[in-house]
Amino acid sequence: MSRLFIPEYSITTKILGNISSLEYSKAVIENTAILPSWESKLIKESQIREIYSSLRGEGINLEVEQIKYSYENLAESRVAEVSNFKMAFDYISNNSRSTEVTEQNLCDLNRLFYPASNGAYRNTREPDFPEPDEILAKIVEIFDWLNGRDSYETHPIISASVLKLSLEAIKPFRNFNSATVNFIVILWLKIRNYSLKDCAYLSDYYRKTKQQFEYNVSSIIKEEDDMTGWLEYFSEGLSIEANNLKEKIKLLAKDTKIAKATGQVKLSDRQARIVEYLQDYGLIQNRDFGRIFPDKSEDSILRDLKTLTDLNIVQKVGKTKSSRYELIR
Structure with a gap:
C-alpha cells in the first residue's frame, strides 16, 4: 500500500x-x-x-x-x-x-x-x-x-x-x-x-x-x-x-399480529423475560428464579407466572414445590 x-x-x-x-x-x-x-x-x-x-x-x-x-x-x-x-x-x-x-x-x-x-x-x-x-x-x-x-x-x-x-x-x-x-x-x-x-x-x-x-x-x-x-x-x-x-x-x-389480536402483547419486561427463558430452555421451576432474577422475590415471579397462566401463555405442571411452568404449545 x-x-x-x-x-x-x-x-x-x-x-x-x-x-x-x-x-x-x-x-x-x-x-x-x-x-x-x-x-x-x-x-x-x-x-x-x-x-x-x-x-x-x-x-x-x-x-x-x-x-x-x-x-x-x-x-x-x-x-x-x-x-x-x-x-x-x-x-x-x-x-x-x-x-x-x-x-x-x-x-x-x-x-x-x-x-x-x-x-x-x-x-x-x-x-x-x-x-x-x-x-x-x-x-x-x-x-x-x-x-x-x-x-x-x-x-x-x-x-x-x-x-x-x-x-x-x-x-x-x-x-x-x-x-x-x-x-x-x-x-x-x-x-x-x-x-x-x-x-x-x-x-x-x-x-x-x-x-x-x-x-x-x-x-x-x-x-x-x-x-x-x-x-x-x-x-x-x-x-x-x-x-x-x-x-x-x-x-x-x-406472530406479532396474532399476539396483538389476542392481547398477549401487553407483557411487562419481567414477564417477557420469563417467556424468552421458556422459549430457550423449555421449562422453569422455583429453584431457577434466583438465577434469572437475583434481585426479585419468589412471590413476585410467581405473580408474573400467574398472569402468564391467566393469559393462556404458560401452564403449570404439578402441584408441589417441584412443579414446573411450560409454554402452552
Missing part, C-alpha cells in the same frame, strides 16, 4: 447486486414491527452466535450452550471471554453516537477482548505482515481515510469492507486480532446506520468460508492491491446475513 491510503477496487455487477439485495432486506427489517421481547431475543441469539464463531477463530472451542449460560449469567462461574465480548457489545452501543471511528476505539476494543494486552499493538514480527514499528503509521492512514470525505461519499458497505480487509492485512494485535477488527467494523456500520437492528455479524460467515477469506487477505498482503474480489466476498456475506434476518423478522411479524 502507498503512504497515502487510497483503496483500489472496481464496482462490479456482483457488488451492485449484493448491495441492492442488502438494501431491500434492510428496508424490510427496519420497517417491520415485531414484539420488543422477540427483537431482544434476536439480538441475543445473534450475539451468542458471533461469540461462538469468534472464539472458535481464536482456538477456544466452547459449546453454544456454555456460551449461552454464561451470557445470561445462569452459569455458576462465568466464562471470562464471554463476559469480555458482552462488554465489547456494550462498548459499541455506547460509542455509536459518534460520527467517527478512531484508532483509540480499535485499541479500546482489543483491551476489552484481551485485558493483558492493554490495547497495545504487537511488538513481535509476524511472517508476511508489516513490521511492528510500521503498524501505527499504517493504521493512522486507514482511519484518516475512513473518517474523510472519500469514505463518507462511498456506500457504507464498501467502506466497511475496505476497513476490514486493510486491518486484517496489518494484523495489529497478537491476540483477538480478528475479533477486534470485526467489532471496529460493527461500530462503523452502526454509526452509518447499517447495523440491521444489531443482528448482523459476519464471523460465522468467515468461519464457514475460511478458504475464501484467507485467499482474499493473502492477496492484499502479497501487494496485490486490487480489493474488488474481497468487496464481492464481503458484500455477499452481509447480503446473505441480511436476507436471513429479514426472513426471520417476517415470520415473527406474523
